[in-house]
Amino acid sequence: xxxxxxxxxxxxxxxxxxxxxxxxxxxxxxxxxxxxxxxxxxxxxxxxxxxxxxxxxxxxxxxxxxxxxxxxxxxxxxxxxxxxxxxxxxxxxxxxxxxxxxxxxxxxxxxxxxxxxxxxxxxxxxxxxxxxxxxxxxxxxxxxxxxxxxxxxxxxxxxxxxxxxxxxxxxxxxxxxxxxxxxxxxxxxxxxxxxxxxxxxxxxxxxxxxxxxxxxxxxxxxxxxxxxxxxxxxxxxxxxxxxxxxxxxxxxxxxxxxxxxxxxxxxxxxxxxxxx
Numbered sequence: 001x002x003x004x005x006x007x008x009x010x011x012x013x014x015x016x017x018x019x020x021x022x023x024x025x026x027x028x029x030x031x032x033x034x035x036x037x038x039x040x041x042x043x044x045x046x047x048x049x050x051x052x053x054x055x056x057x058x059x060x061x062x063x064x065x066x067x068x069x070x071x072x073x074x075x076x077x078x079x080x081x082x083x084x085x086x087x088x089x090x091x092x093x094x095x096x097x098x099x100x101x102x103x104x105x106x107x108x109x110x111x112x113x114x115x116x117x118x119x120x121x122x123x124x125x126x127x128x129x130x131x132x133x134x135x136x137x138x139x140x141x142x143x144x145x146x147x148x149x150x151x152x153x154x155x156x157x158x159x160x161x162x163x164x165x166x167x168x169x170x171x172x173x174x175x176x177x178x179x180x181x182x183x184x185x186x187x188x189x190x191x192x193x194x195x196x197x198x199x200x201x202x203x204x205x206x207x208x209x210x211x212x213x214x215x216x217x218x219x220x221x222x223x224x225x226x227x228x229x230x231x232x233x234x235x236x237x238x239x240x241x242x243x244x245x246x247x248x249x250x251x252x253x254x255x256x257x258x259x260x261x262x263x264x265x266x267x268x269x270x271x272x273x274x275x276x
Contacts, residue, residue: 001207004159006196008039012067019189019197022150024048027191028067030058032087035244038160038194041087043068044152048127051077054101055144055152056193060090065098074099078127081105082154082193083138084114106133106140110169134182136175137163149188153198157182157205160195162212166251172212172259179209212256219256223266223275230254230273 009015014026024047030040043064044055054076058064068091076099082088089111096103104126107119120126120142122133129144134156144152155163156178165175182205190198198204218237222228228236234250241249257273260266267276 001162001211003161004196004198006039006160008033011040012063014045014071017191017197019191019199021148021189021199022191022197023148025150025191026071028058028064028071030061030064030087030091032059032061032064035242036164036248037087038158040194042191042193042195043091044191045071046127046129048077048129050127051075053078053080053127053129054095055080056082056088056154057091057095059087060094062094065091065094068095069098072099076101078118079103080126080129080144081114081116082143082152083141084109084111085138085155088154088193089114106131106142108140110138110140132181132185134178136165136171136178138169139171139174141178143182145185145187149186151182151185151187151190151201152192153182153190153201154193157190157198157201157208158192158195159190159198159204160192162208164248164251165255166248167255167258170251170255172216172252172255173262175255176209176212176259179205179212183209215252216256216260219253220260220265220275223260223273227269227272227274229271230257233257233273 009029017025026045027042032040041058043058046053079101102117104118105116120131124131132143137155190201230253234253238249
């Protein structure tokens, strides 16, 4: 697949999103770079008729919270969560305490310690943003759609990389279904949880789905050669991968195996997986 890159963004300052058709959106990129987060988590500041909305406060980092408060002047209408992974959720409590803004996220939280003030279901609207439930990367994952064709795609679709699907919160069958759902939509720009904007996203989403289908086919073929555990399958299929990403790749393999099992195409015996 062809992925996008961008220069390391400035830290602690809001930046306009430089993509055609995107207005009223800035981002503050958290200083949590890494192999799973690229340059860091994008915290979006979105102008709406109801006031300023903060989408994904970011990691639990005092400097990042201070930067978001400075950028908003402490006047925030809502704090939205795409999902409850710590690199998106961590700063939520501090930002809520500083601004008094209510939180909104999927009605069934993926984090036992977080309950949104405003529970959202698929299709609910808040501040002109429509929640689109896209489980797969996380069970509580939401994208948020504007009527002008901008979709805040969070970690479901990112231009710089594929997403990790790590059970039990991650579900490969749901991820496939969520990708197919986006292919039925007509959004023109995706703003992801990490990395740059993605314009003309339909082809990219189609390539993501094709990539996953091919990976699943390779796993199924490997099982037909004989029993294997998740590490052996990962080592066979991802032998050239950066060592820092091999653990995540093994989680993806497990997610594919669980999908194959649910479909009656694989079975598990202890630590080994076999073709069904």
